[in-house]
Amino acid sequence: MKRLAFILGVVVPFLSFGQQSDSTKTDIGSITGNFSIIWQSYSEDSLIGAQVPPEKTGFNAWGNLIYTKGKFSAGMRYESYLNPLLGYPGRFKGTGIGYRFARYSDKQFDITIGNFYDQFGSGLIFRSFEERYLGIDNAIDGFRVVLTPIDAVRIKGIYGKQRLDFDDGLINGDGILRAVDAEINLNGLKEKWGEKDLQVTLGGSFVSRYQAASQIEKDTLVLEVPNNVGSYAARLNVFYKGWTFLGEYVGKINDPNADNGYIYKPGQGFIANIAYTQKGFGFNLQGKLVDNLSFRSDRNLLLFDAPVNFMPSITKVHTYNLAATLYPYATVIDGEVGFNAEMFYKIPKDTPLGGKYGTNLTVNFAAANNIDTTGLSGIDRIIDGYQRNSFGFGDSKFVRDFNVEVSKKFSKNFKAKYTYYYLEFNTLTTPVTTDFKGIVYADIHVLEFANKLSTHHSLRTELQALTTKQDKGDWATVLVEYSYSPHWFVSVMDQYNYGNPINDRRVHYLFGTLGYINGANRIAIGYGKRREGIFCVGGVCRAVPASNGFEITITSSF
Amino acid sequence: MKKHFILTLSLAIVSLVAFAQGVPSVKLKSTEGKTVDTATLVGKGKPVIISFWATWCSPCKRELNNYLEHAEDWKDEFGAEIIAVSIDDQRTVTRVAPYVNSVEWEYLVLLDSNKDLARAMQVINVPHTFLVDASGKIVWQNNNYSDGDEEELYDQLKKLKK
Numbered sequence: 001m002k003r004l005a006f007i008l009g010v011v012v013p014f015l016s017f018g019q020q021s022d023s024t025k026t027d028i029g030s031i032t033g034n035f036s037i038i039w040q041s042y043s044e045d046s047l048i049g050a051q052v053p054p055e056k057t058g059f060n061a062w063g064n065l066i067y068t069k070g071k072f073s074a075g076m077r078y079e080s081y082l083n084p085l086l087g088y089p090g091r092f093k094g095t096g097i098g099y100r101f102a103r104y105s106d107k108q109f110d111i112t113i114g115n116f117y118d119q120f121g122s123g124l125i126f127r128s129f130e131e132r133y134l135g136i137d138n139a140i141d142g143f144r145v146v147l148t149p150i151d152a153v154r155i156k157g158i159y160g161k162q163r164l165d166f167d168d169g170l171i172n173g174d175g176i177l178r179a180v181d182a183e184i185n186l187n188g189l190k191e192k193w194g195e196k197d198l199q200v201t202l203g204g205s206f207v208s209r210y211q212a213a214s215q216i217e218k219d220t221l222v223l224e225v226p227n228n229v230g231s232y233a234a235r236l237n238v239f240y241k242g243w244t245f246l247g248e249y250v251g252k253i254n255d256p257n258a259d260n261g262y263i264y265k266p267g268q269g270f271i272a273n274i275a276y277t278q279k280g281f282g283f284n285l286q287g288k289l290v291d292n293l294s295f296r297s298d299r300n301l302l303l304f305d306a307p308v309n310f311m312p313s314i315t316k317v318h319t320y321n322l323a324a325t326l327y328p329y330a331t332v333i334d335g336e337v338g339f340n341a342e343m344f345y346k347i348p349k350d351t352p353l354g355g356k357y358g359t360n361l362t363v364n365f366a367a368a369n370n371i372d373t374t375g376l377s378g379i380d381r382i383i384d385g386y387q388r389n390s391f392g393f394g395d396s397k398f399v400r401d402f403n404v405e406v407s408k409k410f411s412k413n414f415k416a417k418y419t420y421y422y423l424e425f426n427t428l429t430t431p432v433t434t435d436f437k438g439i440v441y442a443d444i445h446v447l448e449f450a451n452k453l454s455t456h457h458s459l460r461t462e463l464q465a466l467t468t469k470q471d472k473g474d475w476a477t478v479l480v481e482y483s484y485s486p487h488w489f490v491s492v493m494d495q496y497n498y499g500n501p502i503n504d505r506r507v508h509y510l511f512g513t514l515g516y517i518n519g520a521n522r523i524a525i526g527y528g529k530r531r532e533g534i535f536c537v538g539g540v541c542r543a544v545p546a547s548n549g550f551e552i553t554i555t556s557s558f
Numbered sequence: 559m560k561k562h563f564i565l566t567l568s569l570a571i572v573s574l575v576a577f578a579q580g581v582p583s584v585k586l587k588s589t590e591g592k593t594v595d596t597a598t599l600v601g602k603g604k605p606v607i608i609s610f611w612a613t614w615c616s617p618c619k620r621e622l623n624n625y626l627e628h629a630e631d632w633k634d635e636f637g638a639e640i641i642a643v644s645i646d647d648q649r650t651v652t653r654v655a656p657y658v659n660s661v662e663w664e665y666l667v668l669l670d671s672n673k674d675l676a677r678a679m680q681v682i683n684v685p686h687t688f689l690v691d692a693s694g695k696i697v698w699q700n701n702n703y704s705d706g707d708e709e710e711l712y713d714q715l716k717k718l719k720k
Contacts, residue, residue, distance in 0.1 A: 032579050034680040064680065068582065105583070119672040122648045129647075129672055133683075151593070185593070199591045239591040244655060273652045282656025312649035317614035342653065344660030360661060450620070450705065458705035485706030517702040520686070555701065557680035558579075 029069030034520075034557035036132070037061040040085055041549040048507055048529055050548040051086070058085035062098070062132065076100040079166060087544030089135035089304060094168035099139055110146035115139045115170075118158065119310075120181040120205040122248045122271050124293070125233035127310035128162065138306055139163045141172050152188020156181045162297040164306045173306040175211040175297035199239040207231045207308060209297055216262055218382050223264075229255040231267075231295055231309075246273040250309070252295060258302050259294035259333060263385035267292040269311070280346040288314055289337045291371050291388055314338035315366040315401045320419065320446045321477050321495065322466045325533050327425040327432055327440060329368070329399045337393055338368030357409040366401045370394035370429070397439065400424040413452040420445055427471070432534050436471035443467050456485045467499070474499025489515045495531060507531075520558065526551040579696045581608070581688075582678040586643070586668040589655040594668060596675055601694025604637035605718055607711070609687040610676055612646045613653045618685040621703035623661060628708055636715045640665040645684060647671050689714050 040058040044050060059082045066075035077099035081092040101114035117139055120126040130137040142160020149155075157180050164173035183203040187193040213225035235248035252267035269290040276283055295308040311331040318324040342364040349358040372394045373386040400423070407417035421444040428437050444466045451459045464477040476498060481491035495509040511528030532546040583597035600606045609625070611618030622642055632638040642665045644654045651671050658667050670676055679688065682701070689698040689711065698714045700707060 030579060032680050034682050036682055064677075066678070066680070073582075117672055117674070117677070123672075124648075127648075127672065201591060237591055242659075244591070244652075246652065271648075275652055275656055277656045277659040279659055279662055282660045284652050284656050286652060310648060312647065316653075317650050319614055319616050342656070344656045346660050346662065362660075452705050455709055456706045483704035483706075485704040486700065486702075486710040489702075489704060515702075517700070520680075520699045520701045522701050555682045557682060557686075557699070557701065 027069070029067055029072075031065060031067050032558060033063060033065040034555070035061065035063035036556075037552075037554045038085060039550075039552045040547065041551075042086065042547060043549045045529060045546070045548040047504070048509065048531060048546040048548065050529070050546045053083070053086060055083050058083060058088075060085050060088060060092070064099075071106050072102075072104050074100075074102040081166070084135075086547055091165045091305070092135055093166060096166075096169035098137070098163075098166050098170050105146075108148050110144075110148075112144045113142075115141050115163070116144050118144065118156070120156070120179070120207070121203055121233060121235040122246070123310035123312070124248055124269055124271055124290075125205050125231055125250045125295075125309050126179055126181070126207050127308075129310070136304060137163055137166075138308075140177065141170065142177075150188065152185040154183045162306050162308070164298070164301075173297045173301070175209045175299075175306075177207065177209055177297055177308065179205065179207040181205040197241050199237075201237040203233075203235040203237075205233040207233075207295075209295070209308065211297070211299060213299075216256065218262065221379070221382055223256070223262075223383070225256055225262075225299075226254060229253060229295075229299075242276050242278045244273070244275045244277075247271070250293065252293060255295065255299065257294065257296065257299040259296075260292050261385065263292070263383065265292055265384040265386070267295070268388075269293040271312075277344075280348065282344040284340075284342045286314065286340045288312075288339070289371065289391060290331065290333065291335045294333045314340050314368050315399060316340070316342070316364050316403065318403075318421070320444075320448075320462065320464055321479070321493070322464045322475055323403075323419075323421050323423075323444050323446065326466065326472075326475070327423055327427075327442065328534050329366075329401065329425065329430055332368075332370070332398055332429050335371040335373070335388075335394075336368050336398060337371050337391065338366065338398070340364070340366040355408065355410070359406065359408045362403075362405040364401075364403050364405075366399065367393075368398040370396040370398065396426070396429065397424065398426050398429050415450045417448045418446070419448075433471050438470065440468055440470040442470075458483050458485070472497055472500050472505070487517055489513075489517075491515075497531075521554075521556040523552070523554045526553075579679075580694050581690060581696070582675070584670075584675040584678055586670055586675060589658060589667045589669065594666075596668070599641060599666075600690045601692070603692045604639065605692055605715060606690040607632075607638055607640045607687065608643060608679075608690060609640065610643050610645055610670075610679075610681050610684045612644060612684055613650045613657055614646070615684050617703045619661075620705070621685050621687065621707070622663060622665070624705065624708055626661075626663060628712070629664065632712070632715060636719060638715055641668065642666070643668045643670050643675060645670050645673055645676050645681075687711070689718075691718050 038060045042052045044052050062077055062079040064077045079098040080095040084092050099115040101112055103112040117128045128138045128140045140160040145157045147155045159178055161172035165171035186200040208230045210228050213227045215222050216225055231252040233250040238245040248271050250269045254264040256262035271288045273286045290311050297306045313329050313331045315329040345361045347354040347359040372389045372392050375386045403421040405419045409415045423442040425440045427433050447463045449461045460481040462479040466475040477495045479493040483489040492512045498506055500506045509529045509531045513524055513526040515524035527550050529548045581596055581600045583595055585593050585595050588594055646654055685703045686701045688696050691697045
């Protein structure tokens, strides 16, 4: 690794590429980068259960550098977790280089060596990605070649291992991944098809894992575990005027693993999405099924470790604090069937309901259950576990999520938004709380006001209330944010668990933040109490413990 | 020892090379399903505003909705185009087109579902907005949005015209 850094550092800037003859002689490339630092101090607070680790502070930091010269680029990320913030996953320890790559890319040929992130289709068969603030990183480490022989055809080939851990440096998982994907845009095949209203793209993928296997013993049986496991997918994207159809089907051959209890049943999954949109209106319908589709580069791992594919959750990603962090839904990967329907409408301006500027309305409903299965018996049970009877819902409810959002601009300087949510959430199958096992029924109301006080001064207020008879009971959140554009903001948030069935736990979680932004540099200082809960970015979530203390975050890119 | 050497060397290289950032070439799909090479969108003699956003990001939506009031003026006065790059992943990416139409944005909207462009442009979190000058160089960026930031962007556009 050090040798690679050395080569990148010394050789690259002095190389001259033949293809660059049109550029000036002084062009020795450019460097871009970013860094991000989060520091926390911890104080004890027995009321909320905040603990102080022996090291008293937490420190997560990373910086990326990318060097680019024409068609060549190379980069690395340096990461430090000294020690990791409380609640950050255990796979991030120490300090060192966690990612490095070199890449050559032109119109038809693109090769990457080292680490990279990529996705095939919807990601249901293959997705390597990072959510750094959540501690998710399943980068591939190996080779990738992307060929684009003509504009309409793209072929990707990948050989590599997958990031599993970080301990003073990158640690890859056990399995070897081999993957190929081809995508063809039919309209690109003939010039006169290019501008047609109907646009059709087809794609297909194959992903295989090799991991040396031995026999396993189940009850009285001794079973051979396959060394190689293959997974395949086909997808179709159709666009016609305002209509969009996206569909992908994934199959996986027998893959006894820790997620499925080492059964040999093949896995299956699909996502189908149909949407229509025109000015001022849109709707989106999505159906999804996953059945034994968990695929990891190591068959013995669980949870966030080394996933090869990505199973997106069917519910909408909520933005407001109480709706987003108390009961966030995530796909139940053993088996889930669900759908999501959403409608967007803008009530035109100059109508009674639309007013001067128009009113925006969004209605969304999502539902998911277990899949409809029957358990097998005897030897079949040991080998295949169960059989799926239909594409329909099973009898265990995972989630119902209904929400309506109305937003309206009343004047140039005043906007308001009201959101209502109704939730039924199964905490047995999506364990987001330890206080209650069963179905939580909750109503959430959120009012948000944005006042522009003058050109540079503005005030934003959120009033949120969650009521439920289950789990931790009722909550209220108030958030006030004052910003002085373009450089300063200050905000105070209070979450109050006023309806907790246990009197002692009716606590205020007060947190204040002061921030300074200058272009791409940003520093924020926060102080206060954070409740234990689920922390989500972009729909991926992790549990964080309660904490009390200071937090400083700095991000910068250049 | 070796680590120090690499660090020193890296710093030496950093001080040698130019920092002026351009827009890298990444192939993204538009909301109409067409493939767009991002490098071809800039450097065509007009300034371009590139704003990274997501359907779950409130300040991002506030920013791009507020820009809507100015988009026509910025185009008339400076020839500036706005490009909205969504980093929604598979969970929410299908909401992008219906949302965009319902709020009547007329920007080119690109889908960066696996953050390839975001990573190449060193975007850490959203909103992150870049102003790219007529020659394709990034001249200003803002990793935040507060009401009123459009005034700063307007000043920056004016500066480019001089």
